[in-house]
Amino acid sequence: xxxxxxxxxxxxxxxxxLRLSCATSGFNFNxxxxxxxxxxxxxxxxxxxxxxxxxxxxATYYAESLEGRVTISRDDSKSxxxxxxxxxxxxxxxxxxxTRSRYFDFWGPGTMVTVSS
Amino acid sequence: xxxxxxxxxxxxxxxGESASISCRSSKSLLHSNGIxxxxxxxxxxxxxxxxxxxxxxxxxSGVPDRFSGSGSETDFTLKISRVEAEDVGIYYCxxxxxxxxxxxxxxxxxxx
Numbered sequence: 001x002x003x004x005x006x007x008x009x010x011x012x013x014x015x016x017x018l019r020l021s022c023a024t025s026g027f028n029f030n031x032x033x034x035x036x037x038x039x040x041x042x043x044x045x046x047x048x049x050x051x052x053x054x055x056x057x058x059a060t061y062y063a064e065s066l067e068g069r070v071t072i073s074r075d076d077s078k079s080x081x082x083x084x085x086x087x088x089x090x091x092x093x094x095x096x097x098x099t100r101s102r103y104f105d106f107w108g109p110g111t112m113v114t115v116s117s
Numbered sequence: 118x119x120x121x122x123x124x125x126x127x128x129x130x131x132x133g134e135s136a137s138i139s140c141r142s143s144k145s146l147l148h149s150n151g152i153x154x155x156x157x158x159x160x161x162x163x164x165x166x167x168x169x170x171x172x173x174x175x176x177x178s179g180v181p182d183r184f185s186g187s188g189s190e191t192d193f194t195l196k197i198s199r200v201e202a203e204d205v206g207i208y209y210c211x212x213x214x215x216x217x218x219x220x221x222x223x224x225x226x227x228x229x
Binding site for chain 1: 118156158164165166167168171177209211213216217218219220221222223
């Protein structure tokens with residue numbers, strides 16, 4: 001059974017940083033692209049970042065609105081993916097979801113990030 | 118960026134009836150490989166989104182065959198036959214053709 005679990009969210013002051021983690025199991029993590037997608041309260045879905053697998057040299061892609069403030073990484077030995085977000089702003093307040101593959105075929109329950117003073 | 122426009126924003130359906138949701142992209146989602154990179158997701162209340170349809174017309178694993186996807190290069194439709202209570206939620210179309218991947222604003226399906 002595919003399992004995805006995000007952790008690391010919380011309350012952060014504007015200008016602060018956060019590292020989100022996504023632990024997975026139940027599939028061969030090495031084979032898959034992984035993504036982060038976020039959803040502001042009461043709003044729609046916004047793709048944040050993608051990291052490809054070894055076959056694609058772990059290429060990374062970012063939403064332009066966040067580029068320069070986010071870094072996606074992965075550790076295949078731990079079947080985990082990470083999202084480092086810096087210079088946080090109020091508009092970064094959202095649930096951050098970790099999703100599997102280029103289809104976004106499995107989603108974790110998400111981790112809430114609140115940026116507020 | 119490719120803009121995805123959904124209609125309607127909300128729909129109210131009698132259980133057992135059918136419902137259709139439209140999605141239009143600002144650019145063709147048909148790749149030269151013949152695949153159309155439009156996807157449909159359902160976010161049930163209080164839950165994370167789940168994949169319903171991939172590559173325009175393919176049913177994701179475990180999704181009832183009451184759901185179907187169709188369309189052209191830029192106009193897409195999700196049809197739900199015989200709507201049930203478990204179908205309530207927000208439906209999103211998304212394009213995974215090119216970065217940045219983008220989604221429609223969502224269509225809220227409610228029961229009458």
